[in-house]
Amino acid sequence: MAKKIPAAKTRGKHTWKDTKVGCVLLEEGKAKPFEPGEKPLLVPLWDKEMCVRCGLCYLFCPDAAIKRSDDGYYEATLDYCKGCGICHQECWFGAISMMEEA
């Protein structure tokens, strides 16, 4: 015999007026409470021998994902890198290559 489906507890209380509007952002900066999504397909990898520590890659990253580490070299925070490849394209010395993450 099939189980009886229990009546929803909120029935009668929850109306369409309580339903949240989808796809509308009413305030700015609302992406902050969420976790960063999946890792990008291709991530930038630095070749420290070719890098001259100029900082161009850092300046051109639209997501502010590239941080300067203490030794002066640059590194991407993979949580926020979207894998766009601008840093790879803009490095004068070809120090960045886009690779699949191991």
Place this chain on the structure above:
Amino acid sequence: MDKFALYVPQLLPFKEHFLPEAHRACMGCGIALGVRQTYKALEEKNEWMEGAHWEVPFKQPLPGSLIKGTKEVGEETRPALLQIEKDGQAHLLICFDNEAVTAKPTPAVFKKAFPAAAVARGFHYVATACPSYPFDLIDKVRRGMESEGNSYIHILSPCPVGWDFESEFTVQIGRFAVESAIFPLYEVVTGSPRLTIDHPKIRPVEQYIHLQNRFNHFKKKEILAIQAEVDSHYTKLQEGKL
């Protein structure tokens, strides 16, 4: 380029106001890049920037507005302009132009209109900028901030989705737009424009157009017409006329 000019990025403040976790831009977004560089320019000048992150007045064109023309865009910005005139304070108005709000992609005609209209309205400082030239952009935003009257800056921000190119070429396409003189970088201080970046050798417009799939429908004749228009606009600018 000077050997040491390469290291200039290190002179900028390393602190980020534009936080990566607070925005939802696509990968390789030109607007995000422009906003980030603008924030770098405004930093240390304004205490109100503290904690502002991405939470700034920022109006995004909706997909439905694709069919709108220049006239409608003008009407949308009119309340802001009226407010500015009423306030009596100096304002800095920045337009991030990703060319999404045109009825037909007509690259050369559209962009002259905005800076010219701002000059006609009596803005003290009017400039065009592009995130592919970050130091130029940062200079202009700072100068606009320091000017006594209102200032207007028009920033070209390439859009990988709308213009249909690979996201890694965002910066390069902006550079091509400037090198082909389709989007010349200039500033207007006392009524006459001054080119801030004047390439000795101008690229043909064709190279810029072929990089983007949105212009696939252009025929040779149309490209020649655009080239003629761009050339006449550029020579006018070189002579100091808007």
